Amino acid sequence: MGDNIRIMIVDDEERFLNTLAQRLRLRDFDVAAFSNGQEAVEAARSREFDLAIVDLKMPGMTGEQVLEIIKNERPLTEVIILTGHGSIPSAVHCTQVGSYNYLQKPCETDELLEVLKNAYQRRVQKKLKIDQEKMEKMLDTSLGESPLGILRRLRDIDKG
Amino acid sequence: MGEDSRRGPLEALFDDERERHGHAYFNAFRRRLRWRLLVAYVIPLILLAAFFHYQYSATMEEGINNHLKSVAENQRNTVDLFLQERASNLRNTLRTGVLSVPPRPGEIERALGDLRLDSPAFADLGLFGPDGVLVSYAGPYTDLLGRDYSREEWFQQLRTHGKDFLISDVYLGFRGKAHFVIAVRRAFEGRIWVLRASLDPEKFEEFVRSSHLVKEAEAFIINGRGERQAFSGRETGPAFGPAEVPHYTSYTHVSVADARGHKSLNGVAWLNENNWAVIVRVPRDRAFAPLRRVTLVLGLVVAAALALIVVLVERSSRKLVDRLEASDTDKEQLRRQLFNAAKLASVGEMSAGVAHEINNPLAIIHEEAGLLKDLLDPQFGQEFNPAEFRERLGAIIEATFRGRQITRNLLAFSREHDPALERHDMNAVLEGILAFKDTEFRVSNIELKKELADVLPAVLVNRNQMEQVLYNLFNNARDAIGRDGRITVRTRQVDREVQIDVEDTGCGMSDEQMEKIFFPFYTTKKVGKGTGLGLSISYGIVRSFGGRIEVKSKVGEGTTFTVALPIREKEARTAGRERPADMEASDG
Known part of the structure; x- marks a missing residue:
């Protein structure tokens, strides 16, 4: 069911991190697990993730900081906050910064999977919309270009 | 900063060095209070009573003395006057020619008759010639006629005496009956004739006794040797002990004498006309009988007052201390x-x-x-x-x-909370708290640095309360830092104190803030974040252990709280219930 969705999990609680990662892998997610914010941000910079599950209270870089960086640098990656220290002010803050959802530990598996699915759909729709816009723009600007040039551009869009 | 100004009102709130007292303390306090109150009331009362008694007895003694003196003086004057009169009666008899020298028959009887008109005390009358022989006599002892008196002491005294008359002591004489005599001398043609009258001492004594003025007092006359002049033949002998015989004085005085085992007061007045003294004697205990009554009444009143004071003091001190x-x-x-x-x-x-x-x-x-x-x-x-x-x-x-x-x-x-104080190692207490706070500090990226003393003497605290204090200080440190900082915990022994530092690298405080932080309900935290009670309660707790909390702070650099706890030798102050020293909670 995971359809090889690329997902990163960031949590300083290693036991939790690894178990959740394994469970998601069983469901065919492509999971990368990070036990601190710094490593997660570096990974996010080097490659694109579809989704991110981020804990808030962590030593070193906090979940809020990770969220902010990801949303700035990878706006299409949907970030889901999963924390034991949930509070309304913190939820409001994270939502404003751009998290897709704000979940409290312990979270039911079905609920988490549902949220992941919806988040992925949203990402896909956003990507589609962007691709579509790009395509239209390209079509507008590439009238009169050679078919080979158009194909090259299309390939660029798919990559981006 | 104003350490003392901060402590004043806070001590009023929390200082229980004074306040936490057991029942035994109050019992001891009650006893002390009772004794002090008793002393405060009783001593003035007794002093007052003693002063009153002294004043009263002094006044009374003076009154009695004055009275005895005046009675003695009156008697003396009366007796003096009596004797003077009798002497002049005799003198006149010789001078006025009632009696011729030598007398004609019947003359002397007439003269005695005249004298008896003046005073019935005259018993007989005799005229002695220059050779000392009784030449003429009127009275009951006619056999005395012709006797030679020239060797009698009184006769010789009168012949050589400066005064022209002589009054004898009371004596028995030739006739075997108590009497005294008054004799006057007169020179006729160079030869000295003597006229002598015996006086009936009973009549005289009646006269002295009739002038009694003091109840209980007896009046009598003594001669120069202190012998009582027994006019009626009774009560002869010395009236005073040998050392107590009053010497002649020109003034009247009162002496204390011991007569037959009883102390007596004696008003003494010496006669002018003779070497006699009038004594007005009253037994000392009789004279001071009113004083004994007053003393008794005073004693009863003081005793009643004392009983009342004891009851009142006992009741009021009990009430007050309760x-x-x-x-x-x-x-x-x-x-x-x-x-x-x-x-x-x-x-x-x-x-x-x-x-x-x-x-x-x-x-x-x-x-x-x-x-x-x-x-x-x-x-x-x-x-x-x-x-x-x-x-x-x-x-x-x-x-x-x-x-x-x-x-x-x-x-x-x-x-x-259970107020029992027990000995605890502050390092162990700190480790317990820090194990609990460790994760919290870690996720807030707060480095915890421990600089604990290797060996620390145990201090007398209530562990639960001490943990509350430390928990509070760590929370404050964490809140002051927020994220990213360092909390340093130090323990050390300084003299007779164990000191615990909780130092943070947080926002710090202004002097103004520092002055208020120990007051209840003062908080710098956001509404809903702090009650403002933590530090004030911590302060109260630490003071109840006999310790103190100090604070040093600099805005932007951080704050250090120091808890100082005394190391005490004595055992737990509060007789607390037994409780396990560890923090094991019952887990159901």
């Missing part, structure tokens, strides 16, 4: 209520954090259990691996223990 003790108990109760209220507030703050903290082990349990379920789910097609199962079940069990530890800490913290 009231003190009651108010002390009330105060102690209020203080405990305040502590408990503050603790409940902290428990409230804490439980929010703890509720979150407990989510982490719960999440682990959830995920581990979920994974085990997944592994058994045929849809994932996983092979059953018992080793992995055991490992994951172990993780679940471990997570439940983590959760239990959190609830335990919360329970231990919120448990009703």
